[in-house]
Amino acid sequence: MTVLTEAPAPAKERAPERKPRRNLTPWVLLIPGLLWLIVFFLVPILTSVSASVQTGDYDDGFKLTWHWANYHDALLNYGTQYWHSFLYSIITTVACLALAYPVAYFIAFKGGKWKTLLMALVIVPSFTSFLIRTIAWKTILADNGSVVRVLNDLHVLKLTTALGWTVGNHVLASPVAVVCGMVYNFLPFTILPLYTSLEKIDPRLHEAGADLYCSGYQTWRRVTLPLSMPGVIGGTLLTFIPAVGDYINAQLLGNPNTTVVGQRIEDLFLRQTNGYPVGSAMSVVMMVGTLIIVMSYIYKAGTEDLL
Template sequence: MTAVVPSPELTEPVEPPPSARKPKRNWTPWVLLAPGLLWLVVFFLVPIFTSVSASVQTGDYDDGFKLTWHWANYSQALTDYGVQYLHSGIYSVLCTVFCLALGYPVAYFIAFKGGKYKSLLMALVIVPSFTSFLIRTIAWKTILADNGPVVQFLNDAHVLKLTSALGWTVGNHVLASPAAVVCGMVYNFLPFTILPLYTSLEKIDPRLHEAGHDLYCSPFTTWRRVTLPLSMPGVIGGTLLTFIPAIGDYINAQLLGNPNTGVVGQKIEDLFLRNTQGYPVGSAISVVMMVGTLVLVMSYIRKAGTEDLI
């Protein structure tokens, strides 16, 4: 009887198809994300957890603070500092509106009319931010001084009579008033509005404007129907980058305002630095401010849409 020799093809193990192979885990993305995640945990999550924990504590600086779940700190934060919350909200909204009204024409001009001077014009927008925020705010004391040209012009134009009647200035003075606070905020946060707007406008093809003209659209109609919808990602991004830091700002109110223009940041500073028992209430104010800002921002994003923000 003849022995049957198995074929080499039958003796070799059959290699599974590529689809059946177990994919190897790629750790490279996690390694690259590790520094950023560690930074967020240490400097974002831990401070938030600390603030939330401190907001329900009792005690003082000398004897220490203990976690007693004292929720009355939140009721005190909401009832005793309602005026400061209102001021912070009004000033930040006005700052955002004025920055958008001033920044959109500037970004539009640089994007479509700047030509070879685009880089220079953008540098002029950014360079003032290289100076200290504090110094730029103090400079507005000179700009808005009573004997300065700005106040003299407003007096000659009888503008201060109207603003004083509305409560935004005090007599013939602009300093130490809500108007001065908003002016300082608009100046300091204007670049945060212009940069996203310019980035969004610069991507728009200028030939779309020519097409609108060929279709007998007026310049305003072309802007309303073409330019504005395409630049909405910049509008949304610019308003968020302006509103979020503006609502927590207190330097402008402290240097350019008066005791009646106090904002939340000033009260938090007072409770943490000048009150030995103010840590829990100051933390509660901070948590309420963070939650309120988050709700407002999320509502705005949901209403405006976020498809093109990234």
């Protein structure tokens, strides 16, 4: 007896697997930003580094001679200016944080329907020229103004003069005037990141803290402050970095004893025929020093949000 078995169906030929096409769109979108950074960031930095080891003058031209002594001159002759730049910027950053945190906290949690208006009031002064805002402080801190009169009545200027931060009964042309102008100009840079960070915090966490018998201060220290640390770090960096390179406030509100690095670099570039290499060396030293401080601060803060 013959058993008929059904012949197996021929196996279907598998279509050759196609390799997934690489999506080049992100790389294409990245090109404009890379070109911008190369042209306006990398090239100027390399130019400054190259100029810092040159010799010559404007008449005969500058030549790359790897003259590293320019860095020795930049560090040895202008140490006071470096100290002023970093000191004023650190004081400004701390003062801005102390003033900005309560403002940002109030707007984020108590602003209600007025949040947009309150934030606009913070930003609107920045629409005015930086130079005009700085000059306005010459009127605010004038000797015959109400600010100086109140400080004299409270005998505050005697203490600041003893500390070397003011001169007699005058506030203008002193370190205090420089710091006041810097704090005013850079305060919005601290408020905006703080407000953004605080607004993301759920208000119910405060209620939970109260239910757990925490005081207002304990709730802020254990809940609000840790959650707002990205805003604290971002705000302080956005304040410190431009403040350390600012010299307009020192030039308009200070005196010859409050000069900062930016003023000396301007003098070397514009008023000395052979000052270009040393001025470039000062710029490189300032940039490297600021980078070290910023990276150390981020590392100590224990956050990777900004890296």
